Amino acid sequence: MSKSFRKEFPMWIGLVSGVIVIVDYFFNISILSTLSKEIVQWRNIVAAFALALGVGNLTRIHSHAISQKKEYWFFSILLLVTMYGYLALGLITTSKSAPYRFFWDNMFQPLSGTWYSMTVFYMTSACWRAFRIRTPQAAVMLGAAVLAMLGQVGIGQIMWSQLPAIKNWLQGPFTTAGMRGITIGASLGMISMSFRVILGLERSHLGGVGE
Amino acid sequence: MIRSGRVSIFVFFVLFAYLGYMAMSRFKKSQDLPIRRLAGLDAIDEAVGRITEMGRPAAFVFGNGTLEAQWFAAFDILRYCSRETAKYNAEMIVCNPLAEVQPVVEEVVRGAYIAEGKPQDYNPDNVRYLSDTGLRAAVLGIFGREKVAANFMFGNYYHESVIFAEAGNAVGAIQISGTANTHQIPFFVASCDYTLLGEEIFAAGTYLSRDPAQVGSLVAQEYAKYFAVVIMIIGTIMSTMGSKALDQILGR
Amino acid sequence: MDIKTLGTWVAAISTLSVYSYLYKENALFRAVEYILVGLTTAHLTVMGYQNVYDVAINPVMTGTKVLMIVPIILGLLLYTRWSKHYSWVSRIPVSFMLTVAAAVTITGNIDANFMRQVRATMVPIKNLDTLVVVVGTITTLMYFFFMKIRGGSRAEGNGGPLAAVIAGGAELGRWVMMIAFGATFGSGVMSRIGLFIGRVQFLFGDWLKLIK
Amino acid sequence: MNILKTDIRWFHAILVLVILVPLFRPMGLPLTITKPVKDAYDLVESLPKGSIVLHANDVAPSNEAENWCQLLAMVKHNVAKGHRIILVSTVAEGPMYSDRIRREIAEPAGYVYGKDIVVLPYRAGNETAVTALAEDFQGTYKADYYGTPSSQLPLMQEVKSMKDIAMVGCWTSGDLGLWYIRQVEAKYRTPTVTGIVAVGLTLYGPFQASGQLKGLLLGQAGAAEYETLIKSPGKGLAAMDAQSMGHLYMVLLIVVSNIFYFQAKRQSAAAAGKGAR
Numbered sequence: 029m030s031k032s033f034r035k036e037f038p039m040w041i042g043l044v045s046g047v048i049v050i051v052d053y054f055f056n057i058s059i060l061s062t063l064s065k066e067i068v069q070w071r072n073i074v075a076a077f078a079l080a081l082g083v084g085n086l087t088r089i090h091s092h093a094i095s096q097k098k099e100y101w102f103f104s105i106l107l108l109v110t111m112y113g114y115l116a117l118g119l120i121t122t123s124k125s126a127p128y129r130f131f132w133d134n135m136f137q138p139l140s141g142t143w144y145s146m147t148v149f150y151m152t153s154a155c156w157r158a159f160r161i162r163t164p165q166a167a168v169m170l171g172a173a174v175l176a177m178l179g180q181v182g183i184g185q186i187m188w189s190q191l192p193a194i195k196n197w198l199q200g201p202f203t204t205a206g207m208r209g210i211t212i213g214a215s216l217g218m219i220s221m222s223f224r225v226i227l228g229l230e231r232s233h234l235g236g237v238g239e
Numbered sequence: 240m241i242r243s244g245r246v247s248i249f250v251f252f253v254l255f256a257y258l259g260y261m262a263m264s265r266f267k268k269s270q271d272l273p274i275r276r277l278a279g280l281d282a283i284d285e286a287v288g289r290i291t292e293m294g295r296p297a298a299f300v301f302g303n304g305t306l307e308a309q310w311f312a313a314f315d316i317l318r319y320c321s322r323e324t325a326k327y328n329a330e331m332i333v334c335n336p337l338a339e340v341q342p343v344v345e346e347v348v349r350g351a352y353i354a355e356g357k358p359q360d361y362n363p364d365n366v367r368y369l370s371d372t373g374l375r376a377a378v379l380g381i382f383g384r385e386k387v388a389a390n391f392m393f394g395n396y397y398h399e400s401v402i403f404a405e406a407g408n409a410v411g412a413i414q415i416s417g418t419a420n421t422h423q424i425p426f427f428v429a430s431c432d433y434t435l436l437g438e439e440i441f442a443a444g445t446y447l448s449r450d451p452a453q454v455g456s457l458v459a460q461e462y463a464k465y466f467a468v469v470i471m472i473i474g475t476i477m478s479t480m481g482s483k484a485l486d487q488i489l490g491r
Numbered sequence: 492m493d494i495k496t497l498g499t500w501v502a503a504i505s506t507l508s509v510y511s512y513l514y515k516e517n518a519l520f521r522a523v524e525y526i527l528v529g530l531t532t533a534h535l536t537v538m539g540y541q542n543v544y545d546v547a548i549n550p551v552m553t554g555t556k557v558l559m560i561v562p563i564i565l566g567l568l569l570y571t572r573w574s575k576h577y578s579w580v581s582r583i584p585v586s587f588m589l590t591v592a593a594a595v596t597i598t599g600n601i602d603a604n605f606m607r608q609v610r611a612t613m614v615p616i617k618n619l620d621t622l623v624v625v626v627g628t629i630t631t632l633m634y635f636f637f638m639k640i641r642g643g644s645r646a647e648g649n650g651g652p653l654a655a656v657i658a659g660g661a662e663l664g665r666w667v668m669m670i671a672f673g674a675t676f677g678s679g680v681m682s683r684i685g686l687f688i689g690r691v692q693f694l695f696g697d698w699l700k701l702i703k
Numbered sequence: 704m705n706i707l708k709t710d711i712r713w714f715h716a717i718l719v720l721v722i723l724v725p726l727f728r729p730m731g732l733p734l735t736i737t738k739p740v741k742d743a744y745d746l747v748e749s750l751p752k753g754s755i756v757l758h759a760n761d762v763a764p765s766n767e768a769e770n771w772c773q774l775l776a777m778v779k780h781n782v783a784k785g786h787r788i789i790l791v792s793t794v795a796e797g798p799m800y801s802d803r804i805r806r807e808i809a810e811p812a813g814y815v816y817g818k819d820i821v822v823l824p825y826r827a828g829n830e831t832a833v834t835a836l837a838e839d840f841q842g843t844y845k846a847d848y849y850g851t852p853s854s855q856l857p858l859m860q861e862v863k864s865m866k867d868i869a870m871v872g873c874w875t876s877g878d879l880g881l882w883y884i885r886q887v888e889a890k891y892r893t894p895t896v897t898g899i900v901a902v903g904l905t906l907y908g909p910f911q912a913s914g915q916l917k918g919l920l921l922g923q924a925g926a927a928e929y930e931t932l933i934k935s936p937g938k939g940l941a942a943m944d945a946q947s948m949g950h951l952y953m954v955l956l957i958v959v960s961n962i963f964y965f966q967a968k969r970q971s972a973a974a975a976g977k978g979a980r
């Protein structure tokens with residue numbers, strides 16, 4: 029098949045489905061409405077198929093590491109065994125079975141929760157390292173952060189009874205204004221970026237080689 | 240036919256597209272780039288220079304959020320970073336949390352190497368799928384073991400922003416970040432050397448590629464912002480005087 | 492040792508291995524890191540498979556919704572990536588996934604994040620709060636004017652009155668953003684400490700039974 | 704010695720102590736009940752016995768520390784008032800937490816599965832999933848999380864539309880509450896409350912102010928306030944003193960680091976001055 033067909037055909041499939049979803053958003057046409065709902069659901073299904081690509085990528089990288097005896101190759105074995113073992117367990121016994129739940133409850137869940145909780149340590153180092161009054165604007169950011177922090181806990185209320193009100197003021201009008209300004213600008217960026225993707229003007233994903 | 244409540248948005252959308260098209264054709268003729276330089280982008284070149292000098296790798300980390308426009312903007316920046324690293328024979332590890340874009344990420348990086356005339360240097364093992372929850376662990380591990388000297392963080396970021404930014408700092412990496420997620424921008428601003436705020440991540444791609452379609456849509460965005468400012472001023476004056484007319488028209 | 496106690500021990504050891512990174516990257520951490528990547532990938536795939544089975548495969552097999560064959564075929568086409576000659580075919584589903592995501596981004600943003608935000612700013616100015624919202628939003632948006640008109644006025648002093656207004660507005664917008672960033676950073680602290688307290692309550696409560 | 708170059712791990716170690724001590728020795732710092740939490744409490748309090756409450760449970764490991772204690776507090780209140788509970792989720796982990804509610808709270812209180820409480824499976828699709836369940840609840844859930852057909856669950860038979868739901872609670876770190884505001888509250892006027900993580904105030908504050916949300920629980924503090932109202936101290940309340948000390952510690956770090964920073968800057972400026980002479 030010709031080279032341009034290989035490029036154009038996927039683009040047209042995308043264009044048609046994208047346009048259907050957008051037209052359905054603006055216009056009430058029953059057939060498009062049904063189709064658009066289907067398309068959005070189809071996308072989620074296709075995306076689920078893509079998960080196997082992730083499995084493939086990990087398998088390739090880690091079997092390389094093992095066969096070439098790269099540094100840490102032993103851990104690659106651990107990864108592959110865990111991944112395929114858990115995958116088999118889930119596919120054979122389903123995710124509701126007790127053994128599957130055991131690993132989910134006692135490994136996945138605490139590990140994942142612990143990862144999130146690590147943020148507090150990095151917040152600590154950010155507080156120590158990053159908040160320096162180098163410019164007047166940095167001073168304003170620092171001041172707002174300190175007031176907001178003290179205003180939202182009991183100890184701040186003991187220190188100064190007005191702190192919660194100040195915190196609410198900073199997190200109210202100022203945060204609304206600053207974040208809304210960013211949101212309006214960013215939404216325009218998102219719309220035009222997405223529009224280019226639909227029209228095929230942005231096509232690095234279609235085997236574009238940066239031409 | 241047209242859904243109620245979406246008339247004004249539809250008119251806006253059509254005008255937006257039309258303006259973008261006009262600006263695109265104008266730029267094709269004049270080639271005059273009408274936008275200012277963004278500071279964070281010079282820093283990318285600086286960072287690539289640094290990793291080349293130090294002989295340590297860079298990391299490009301996507302945010303953990305679902306697939307939407309910020310990802311596309313991140314692809315554009317990834318392409319630029321990959322081309323720069325390919326040009327100077329430096330190494331860059333790409334960390335991707337989302338399986339559905341894994342083919343795209345691989346294509347972008349491979350394409351950058353081909354564009355630089357070095358397809359043989361492309362190492363697919365450096366484009367790593369790490370799964371959403373796994374990403375956090377793996378990125379910290381990669382930072383710690385590979386001692387990355389530069390860290391690019393772009394896309395749909397959540398919680399992980401502060402972890403990656405501070406962990407990257409702990410290994411001494413120069414850090415450039417960008418996201419449109421307002422709840423994460425503060426952490427990037429506090430911890431990174433350069434941060435692209437909100438819409439700037441979309442403008443970055445335009446500046447880097449100078450692609451007519453991108454320039455065109457950036458100009459359209461600019462007009463839309465003028466429109467928004469003017470509308471907000473008029474609307475506020477009107478509502479202060481007690482008229483809700485403009486709000487009602489826009490709500491049609 | 493019953494299964495519940497075993498589970499708690501596994502969870503506690505996993506938790507401590509992760510925290511060990513804060514001291515130094517080490518073998519225990521590395522093991523947990525690799526396990527977590529493997530576990531998550533498998534978990535997502537299992538969940539994805541079950542979703543595909545419920546929503547697509549089953550309806551096709553039982554004939555209740557034969558149309559669901561379309562996403563199944565598209566999904567399978569993804570795997571042509573692994574073939575040398577037909578890998579271009581995988582661009583069809585990739586293009587489909589990306590454009591639909593793009594379309595959903597547009598429909599999700601154009602009203603909620605653009606028009607509604609603009610309309611929400613058109614409030615009657617009654618007090619300081621509303622003034623801050625209106626002026627703050629407008630000036631922050633001015634910060635994102637990328638065209639050269641703004642740079643011209645400030646750097647070269649040749650921009651004319653409009654450019655001067657925009658430059659001034661953008662500067663004010665930067666201050667507003669900095670306050671917003673500080674306040675948001677501050678409110679983030681509560682979530683982050685909360686997450687850590689959750690783990691501490693697990694370690695010292697559920698595991699060691701030292702706190703209630 | 705340059706204190707600014709202190710090994711950051713010392714600060715991490717101190718942080719652990721700062722959080723641990725108040726957990727072992729609570730100080731009983733004051734806690735003001737905020738209006739949005741009181742509003743949520745009043746709403747639950749006002750619902751008659753037997754009302755059907757829909758909890759959209761998007762608790763996952765990432766938001767467990769904040770949303771889980773909020774949800775528990777409200778479910779305990781629901782159970783105390785004899786409300787019947789339906790749990791749905793738009794995140795994959797949600798049903799596993801809902802299952803814990805059934806096992807750990809509802810059934811010990813004498814709730815009968817299928818009649819007083821139902822756990823429904825996860826539905827992908829985010830806002831589209833919410834739209835679907837709002838438009839056709841019984842059609843969206845043909846079976847429960849355990850695979851029992853909905854036709855065999857009496858509670859499911861009672862929910863013909865969202866109008867049969869007395870209250871919706873959304874527990875999330877993301878946009879879930881906004882979807883319910885748009886798809887359920889706006890269309891069926893079902894009273895909606897949301898529990899969110901502390902950073903979510905910017906997102907939900909406006910809807911609370913406009914009355915679209917009937918109540919709002921913000922982070923662990925929201926849970927702690929609710930626990931105070933229902934007089935059942937839980938993990939949220941236990942955490943509040945540690946929160947206070949943690950916040951104070953972070954503020955001190957910022958202030959102290961800046962003092963040393965300015966001192967160092969003055970010293971280097973003075974040294975440069977001498978060199979110039």
